[in-house]
Every structure is written in C-alpha cells, then in structure tokens.
Amino acid sequence: MRFFGYGALQGLMVTLKYMFRKPFTTQYPEERITTSPRFRGNNFVWYEERCTGCSTCAKACPLGIIRIVTHPESHPQVGSDYQIDVFDIDTGRCMFCALCVEACPYDALHMGGDFEKSEYERENLVISVDQLRESPKKPQTQFRPQLEAIDYSGEDELDEHEAGRWSL
Amino acid sequence: MKDDFMDINDKSNPGMETVLLNLGPQHPSTHGVFRLRTLLDGEEVIDVEPIFGYLHRGSSKLAEERSYTQVITLTDRLDYLAGMSNNLAYINALEKLCGVEPPIRASYLRVIMVELMRIASHLMGIGFLINDLGAWVTPLMHMFREREKILDLFEMVCGARVTFSYMRLGGVSHDIPDQFKGELNTFLNDLTTKIQEYENLIIGNEIIISRMKGVAKLSGERAINSSVTGPNLRASGVDWDLRKSDPYEIYAQLEFDVPKGENGDNWDRMIVRIEEMKQSIYILRQCIESIPTGETRVETDFFVRPPVGEAYGMVEAPKGELGFYLVSDGTIAPYRCGIRSPSFINLTVLRELCVGWKLADIIVNFGTLDINVGEVDR
Amino acid sequence: MQIEVLGLFLSEQTVSHVMMAIKIFVLINILLIITTMLTYAERRIVARMQNRIGPNRVGPFGVLQGFADLVKLVTKEDLIPSNADKIIFSLAPIMIMAPALMMFAVMPFSPNLVLADLDIGIFYVIAIASLGSLGVFAAGWASNSKYSLYGAVRGVAQLISYEIPLVLSVTAVVLLAGSLNLQDIVGAQKLPFIFVQPLAFVITLFAVAAELNRTPFDLNEADSEIVAGFHTEYSGTKFALIYGTEFLAAFGWSLVIALLFLGGWNPSFGGLFFLMIKTGSILFLFFWFRGTWPRVRIDQILAIAWKLMFPIATVNILITGAQILFVQQVFGIFPGEALSIQALSVISVMNIGLFVLLLFILPFNKGLSEFENQMRVHQKGIE
Numbered sequence: 005m006r007f008f009g010y011g012a013l014q015g016l017m018v019t020l021k022y023m024f025r026k027p028f029t030t031q032y033p034e035e036r037i038t039t040s041p042r043f044r045g046n047n048f049v050w051y052e053e054r055c056t057g058c059s060t061c062a063k064a065c066p067l068g069i070i071r072i073v074t075h076p077e078s079h080p081q082v083g084s085d086y087q088i089d090v091f092d093i094d095t096g097r098c099m100f101c102a103l104c105v106e107a108c109p110y111d112a113l114h115m116g117g118d119f120e121k122s123e124y125e126r127e128n129l130v131i132s133v134d135q136l137r138e139s140p141k142k143p144q145t146q147f148r149p150q151l152e153a154i155d156y157s158g159e160d161e162l163d164e165h166e167a168g169r170w171s172l
Numbered sequence: 173m174k175d176d177f178m179d180i181n182d183k184s185n186p187g188m189e190t191v192l193l194n195l196g197p198q199h200p201s202t203h204g205v206f207r208l209r210t211l212l213d214g215e216e217v218i219d220v221e222p223i224f225g226y227l228h229r230g231s232s233k234l235a236e237e238r239s240y241t242q243v244i245t246l247t248d249r250l251d252y253l254a255g256m257s258n259n260l261a262y263i264n265a266l267e268k269l270c271g272v273e274p275p276i277r278a279s280y281l282r283v284i285m286v287e288l289m290r291i292a293s294h295l296m297g298i299g300f301l302i303n304d305l306g307a308w309v310t311p312l313m314h315m316f317r318e319r320e321k322i323l324d325l326f327e328m329v330c331g332a333r334v335t336f337s338y339m340r341l342g343g344v345s346h347d348i349p350d351q352f353k354g355e356l357n358t359f360l361n362d363l364t365t366k367i368q369e370y371e372n373l374i375i376g377n378e379i380i381i382s383r384m385k386g387v388a389k390l391s392g393e394r395a396i397n398s399s400v401t402g403p404n405l406r407a408s409g410v411d412w413d414l415r416k417s418d419p420y421e422i423y424a425q426l427e428f429d430v431p432k433g434e435n436g437d438n439w440d441r442m443i444v445r446i447e448e449m450k451q452s453i454y455i456l457r458q459c460i461e462s463i464p465t466g467e468t469r470v471e472t473d474f475f476v477r478p479p480v481g482e483a484y485g486m487v488e489a490p491k492g493e494l495g496f497y498l499v500s501d502g503t504i505a506p507y508r509c510g511i512r513s514p515s516f517i518n519l520t521v522l523r524e525l526c527v528g529w530k531l532a533d534i535i536v537n538f539g540t541l542d543i544n545v546g547e548v549d550r
Numbered sequence: 551m552q553i554e555v556l557g558l559f560l561s562e563q564t565v566s567h568v569m570m571a572i573k574i575f576v577l578i579n580i581l582l583i584i585t586t587m588l589t590y591a592e593r594r595i596v597a598r599m600q601n602r603i604g605p606n607r608v609g610p611f612g613v614l615q616g617f618a619d620l621v622k623l624v625t626k627e628d629l630i631p632s633n634a635d636k637i638i639f640s641l642a643p644i645m646i647m648a649p650a651l652m653m654f655a656v657m658p659f660s661p662n663l664v665l666a667d668l669d670i671g672i673f674y675v676i677a678i679a680s681l682g683s684l685g686v687f688a689a690g691w692a693s694n695s696k697y698s699l700y701g702a703v704r705g706v707a708q709l710i711s712y713e714i715p716l717v718l719s720v721t722a723v724v725l726l727a728g729s730l731n732l733q734d735i736v737g738a739q740k741l742p743f744i745f746v747q748p749l750a751f752v753i754t755l756f757a758v759a760a761e762l763n764r765t766p767f768d769l770n771e772a773d774s775e776i777v778a779g780f781h782t783e784y785s786g787t788k789f790a791l792i793y794g795t796e797f798l799a800a801f802g803w804s805l806v807i808a809l810l811f812l813g814g815w816n817p818s819f820g821g822l823f824f825l826m827i828k829t830g831s832i833l834f835l836f837f838w839f840r841g842t843w844p845r846v847r848i849d850q851i852l853a854i855a856w857k858l859m860f861p862i863a864t865v866n867i868l869i870t871g872a873q874i875l876f877v878q879q880v881f882g883i884f885p886g887e888a889l890s891i892q893a894l895s896v897i898s899v900m901n902i903g904l905f906v907l908l909l910f911i912l913p914f915n916k917g918l919s920e921f922e923n924q925m926r927v928h929q930k931g932i933e
Binding site: 193215310313373380 | 596599600601602696697700765766768769840841842843844845846847848849850
C-alpha cells in the first residue's frame, strides 16, 4: 500500500541504516591500503648488470623522457660493449604507462611500487643514474611473468639473477 | 524557434526583459570546464548556448607523431572515466587495418573489462546527477564506494586505476591473476544488494519523480536526426545498440536484453542507465562461467607497420557510440587519427531540451545527457 | 550577597538592569558556543550517513572543529565588490543575525528560567523571525551580482510564502492551550500535542524547514546552479555571521517546536535536560532530511505552500475548533478552563485517524506502478 510520502520514507530508512555501520574510509597516515603486486608506482628498479644501454626503453616512451648517454668500453661483468654515463628519467612528466618496462629486452628496468615520493623542487623529480643504482631492488610484477610464477610480493630484495627471464 | 542566438537588445517584445546569465567555466557542477551562456526571462530559459574548448589537448594531432602502440596511452585520456572502452575502440580500428584476429580468451577478457567499465561509468553518471539535484553527496558517496571496488579490481589486473592502457594489438597486455575470479564473484553478489538499496534511496522518492518525470522530452525522431547515441537514444524509444546490431568481440554469443524507455524524458534516461547496470552484471556472470583457457596475445612487432589503407572501428561505450578513423601510409605512426566522440554529438540537443524549462532544469538536463568534457574537447 | 553589596551604592532599578545585562550576556555567549558545536554535529552526522567519518582531527574526536572554522573565517580578507552598495552590504549580515538572537528572549528553558515572560510569547517569536527576510534581500541586492539577485528574489518569495502555513498551524496549538504565553502552552500539555495535532506538527516542521532555507527547500543556497545564492560575494567575518545564523535559527526553531509540540520541559524534575533532548531530536530530523533528500524547484516550492499547506492548515483550524466545542460539551469543561487528559486523548484519536486518511487520499505520482512491473522483468539472471 503506497501512500503520499512512502518513497521519501524509504530513502530515510536507508540512510538511517548506514549511520550505524562501520565507515568505509581509511585514516591515511595511520592506516594504508595495500596495493596489488602489479601496481605502477612512482619509482623504477634498475639492474645495472643486466642493462646494455640499448635505449629501447627510450624509443618506446611516448613522452621521450628517458635520456641515455653511453660510451664504448667493455663492461667487465656482463660482456656488453657499452658503459652507461647518463640514465635520466624525468618522473615529473612521466605518466607511468610501463611501455618502457614492456620493451626492455634484457629485463633490466622494472616498475617500482612506491607512491609517496614528493619533493619540494621540480628539478629534484628527475631520477639520475646514481639514484637508480641505490634504490631498493623490489620490482613490481608488471610485464614480468617470471616474478608472478614465484609469487613475489615485494618483501625482500631480488638480485639480478632472480629478476630476469634468463640468468646472466 | 530562432536559429541563431537571440539578440539581447531585441525590443520587439516590450513586456519581456531578459537577463544574460553566464554559467561560467568555473562552476561547482558543470562536470568539467564548460561554459553555458543562457538567456533567461525571470526563471524561464529562452536560449542556451554551450561554449566548450577549454580542455582541448590536441589528441588527433599528437597521434600523428606517435607509434601505434604509443597512441594507446593517448586514447585513455579522452573519456577519462571509461578508459577501457576507448582502448577497445582504437584497437578495433587497428585490428581491422592490420587484419589481425585476437585469440578467444583475449576477447572474453576484453568484454569483461568493458562491462565492468560500463558499470563504473554509469555509477558515476547517476551519482553526479542526483548530486546536481541537491541530495548533498549522499547517493554519490554510496555509488563511489562501489566504484572504488571496481577500480581495485582493475588495479589487480593491470596496475592502474584510471589510465589503463590495457589492450594491445592482437589481444590484451596481461592475463588475469588467479584471485580475480573469486573477487569478481564477491563483488557482483555485493553489487546486486547495493543496487536494490540505491533504488530504495532514489526511485520512488516523490521529490525526484516530480523533478524528473515529464521534463525535457526528446522524441525518437529528433534523436535520430541529431545522431544521438547511447542510453539517451534508447530512452527515447529507439531500439539501437551496437552490441546487438553490429556485434564485435564475442557479443554475438552472449545473451542479454537492451533496456528501452518510452517517453525520452529525464526520468527515462536515468532508469535506462540503472537497467543497463543490471544487464552488465548478467553478461559478466556468463563470461566468468564460460571463459576458455588459452593464450592472451598474438605476437606482433613492437613498431607495427600496417598496410596502406583506412579503417573505422566503433564500440558501444557507456556514453554512446565511440569511433576511431585510422588512415595509414605504411609508416610506424598513423597518418590521420579521427575521433568520433559521443558526448560531443549528444551535446547538440542540449538547447532543445532546455528551452521552455526553468533555470534549475538546465543543470539537471546536462546531467542526464551524461556529458564528459574530456571527450567533447578531445 | 553581591546584590546587597551593589545595592549600597546604586538604586534598585540600576541593580535590576545590571542583572538583566549579565543574564543577556551569558545567554548570548552560550548560544554562540552552541552554534559552533552544531556546525560540527551536522558534519559528523551527515558524514556517518554517507558511510564515512566526519571531522576528527582537531581536538579529541574533532570537537573543536567549529572553533577552528571560526578562527579561519575571522582572519580572512574582507572583500567588498566594486559597485556594491557599501553601507547595505556591511549592514546585511547584522540584519540577518539580530532577529535570530532576539528570538531567544522569550524561550522558557525550565519552569522558572526565562529571560522575559511575555504574554504574547509565540506571537513575538514569529513576528521577529520574519524580519530575517529583509536581511536576505538586502544581502542579495547589495552584492551587485546576478547570482546574488536570483538568490535574493527566490529567498524572499519562499520566506514570505511559508510564514502563512506556519502561523495557521501554530494557531491550532494556541486554540488547544488557550493562551499565547509559552509557559502556559507547555503547562497545558498533559498529553504532548504531537499526538493531538499530528497534521499541525508535520506542517510546522516543513514550514520551519523552508524558513530556515534547509533541505528540501534550500534552493537559495543551491550550489549546483547559482553558486551560493544571496551570500555568494561574502567572505570572512560577514560570512561567518550569515553561516552562524543558519544554525542559530535552526536551534531556536527546534526549541520552539519542542515547546509547542513535544511537551517542553515536562516532566519538571529534570526540565532543562529533557528539553535539550527533545530539541536535539528535532535537530536530528533536520540533519537527516539534509543527508537524504534532493531539493525541490522554486515553482514547486511556492505551489506546495499555497496549494497544499495553506488549505490543509485552514481546514485544520476549523476542525480543531469544532472538536474543542464538542469535547467541552461532553466532558462538561467550562470555556477558559484547561482541557483534561481524557479530552485531549479523544481529540488525538480523531485527529490521528484523519491524518492517516489524508495520507492515503492525497494524489501522488501513480505512474510508478507500471514501471515497477517493468523493473521486475529485468531481474533475470542477476540474483
């Protein structure tokens, strides 16, 4: 039996029911939502021993923000012919599409999972080769089926033999 | 009705003094940067002129300088609330150009993603519509909670929540992880109870019925003449859905209804969207049950060079018919990438809907058409 | 003791004036503190209805949020638009706030705690509160902006239209109690008047919501069309006064409704405490409406006032008068004497029956039932 005002009262009942439920929000600095292993974060994981300086990642980037400068000198560990002088990634303009990660033929560049990387100056957002060398080696499983096969979830660091599809 | 904008200094009707009100680019509820010049007589609307272009980023021009795989990242940002559909439309066109067929499992995955995207886009559209009516974000918060769960599902698959770049030529970029099916089932069971709650909150409310029923009617004939597509066309009584009339992917093997309205007023446009959400749930359940195993991507070159020619690919996006027109001249970048966006064409009937109704109805009509300014301006 | 000490130096009359000034000062301070707490309470309650947490950072459980907002508003720059009428622009917030404060002069908070026991209590409240509409129009006109003008014109139309159903439905209560004095009305409620006059309660509730510019009649401040209505151009302290008036007036009118319909400070052993609980429940009703319903369009608002509420309130007065005469015959009560509880319960049974009957015969959009059939058809496969 519907009367004048029945629909409005139904709406009121729904809202009253929600008053006594637990809220859906998380309080940010104290609690954090865990991200999935494939999350495309704000930093990169780079294994220098696997990288040959081929610049496929720089060609694949839609924005052209990777800058690589090498000089010919034989690499003692890997057996390639180039030493890398400059490897700049401008994360201020990056859109984290992971096309560079998909393109790398040697599994040297991976996505990182960190999203709390703010800086006070815009110039500090450019990642240089020293920062890439020192960053913690916890890659995400984006485009890396070998990492998903071992159920890697980002707790301990991986070295350069475990992170790639073939060993060095 | 005059064709051009009415002259404000028109003294032919001495009893009427008109006010030119500018619902400007900065406004709390025009869904983006959008300007409406309105001519009002007291509260009644005489003329409405939309002025857009504040969000133009030159997608068609930028696409001429990027390779075919890099253009996928540009297409995410057209209708930024429904990225998977944009990707699919572009890949459709590219696959017609190259003559590549995706494997069956990839087709199923694509349909799952696009239907989830449809639910998310309609949730947001209806939520903001009720917000414009004045319900002070309560239904919006409830619908956003469901949308958050959908975006979490997307993050599980492809790593991003808004700009996916998920589809590739010849399939999809990743396979779904193992826990995806379980989470999707949980989510769908939850969503059916939540849709019932939304209906209790919204439908049947006398205030909403009196504001939306019978207001701003769009007849079926006028809708066809103006090339309106999507839920707006189906609410006016025309039975036209690209998934049924021109099936792509595996829609020919799926069983679903196409909801249709009768009068073409604001009420019907809202109800058609709610019904489409239910039909999407039905499609998703069928897909999960019968998804086959297999590979998810055909091997292609990274810098693909299609043969010289042109192709037009279209999908039924949540807002209407989205089409991409690609012309190739044999190099790694397209020669021309034209975009037929549904919101831009749907916007042309805004004047006819608003004339004769009150100032408060302009915003509501604009909300029921479900316009996304990123798609209007490209 | 202090009064005797003062009495040595000053005359009788000055002492009573000084005591009155101290009482007014204390009352205004308490009211303004309650206003800031109400802004916090509304945000918290509406947030819980939307399944989220409200403000909870400033102070324990976010209790000091109102004061933080006040400090922020007071330290802002005071902008006056060019070509605005400077004097009226600056006077308008005061014209809005003063009637809301003056309304509290006659409210009895307990049987012996009232600032000014006027014999025309409720009449004074309605008369003073209607001065607020002048302030609204002054604010909108002096801002020199089209948005403000629209808000002002709509505001004045709405405020003056809804005073009539308000007065008429309060008249029914006055008929039952036999006096305009607020203490007498509370004393005459042997049975709370919400049961005796349910129709008058509902009409008063919605008329007060329209007087306060609250949902579902808040078209004045509809931030989806006219950005903020008559107070678009206000910022800083002036805006704090206008914003605070909204909650102050809400508190005042909820107090009036609690006194008129819910039994006031009955039972008298804990008078003030029970009155605050009743006021809080009416305020919760207003917050609940705000969190759930959308707003009604301006022509529909005026149609509701003139076509729906005005005839029903008039007929209500006639029926109440007839019922009082009937009951006085049956129970042998003399005119001028208060009605006994049996008399009141007889009237309440008749009125509740009429109210339920009215709900079922009022027309509403019946086009819903065929749509419901349509909806049930499409449920296949999604359970």
